[in-house]
Amino acid sequence: MLMEFKDWLREQLLNKGYTQEEFGKAIGVSGPAVNSWLQGKSPGVDNLRKIADVLGVPKAEVFYRAGIIDKSDIKVVEQEEKDLDAEIQDLCKHFQGVFLDKRGDLSIESKKVVIDVLKYVIQKEGGKTRKGE
Numbered sequence: 001m002l003m004e005f006k007d008w009l010r011e012q013l014l015n016k017g018y019t020q021e022e023f024g025k026a027i028g029v030s031g032p033a034v035n036s037w038l039q040g041k042s043p044g045v046d047n048l049r050k051i052a053d054v055l056g057v058p059k060a061e062v063f064y065r066a067g068i069i070d071k072s073d074i075k076v077v078e079q080e081e082k083d084l085d086a087e088i089q090d091l092c093k094h095f096q097g098v099f100l101d102k103r104g105d106l107s108i109e110s111k112k113v114v115i116d117v118l119k120y121v122i123q124k125e126g127g128k129t130r131k132g133e
Contacts, residue, residue, distance in 0.1 A: 006040050008065045026054045
């Protein structure tokens with residue numbers, strides 16, 4: 001039987017040595033927000049992504065634990081995530097000093113910057129997208 005998300009999260013925080021306040025700060029929410037998740041309230045998808053990043057677990061695992069995807073979808077979601085990360089990483093190599101750390105990895109902050117840049121470009125284009133390119 002699948003462990004409830006709140007119990008899984010509590011176990012993860014204990015294993016990694018996080019207090020609610022520390023964990024909240026690491027993902028950009030308050031300690032009381034983390035407490036609400038430990039009481040059974042579901043975090044939003046953006047926070048689930050941050051939870052995965054901070055805990056160092058695949059996003060697909062967190063989505064599965066939160067009941068968003070089925071177990072059969074985990075491998076598909078993990079592969080999509082790897083493909084997207086590889087593509088972003090490849091593109092960011094053109095801006096080594098901007099997005100990549102000393103190891104050549106993307107930080108969470110760099111991923112946010114990439115997303116902001118893409119949103120800006122879309123906004124400048126008036127939300128237009130080109131199909132088939």
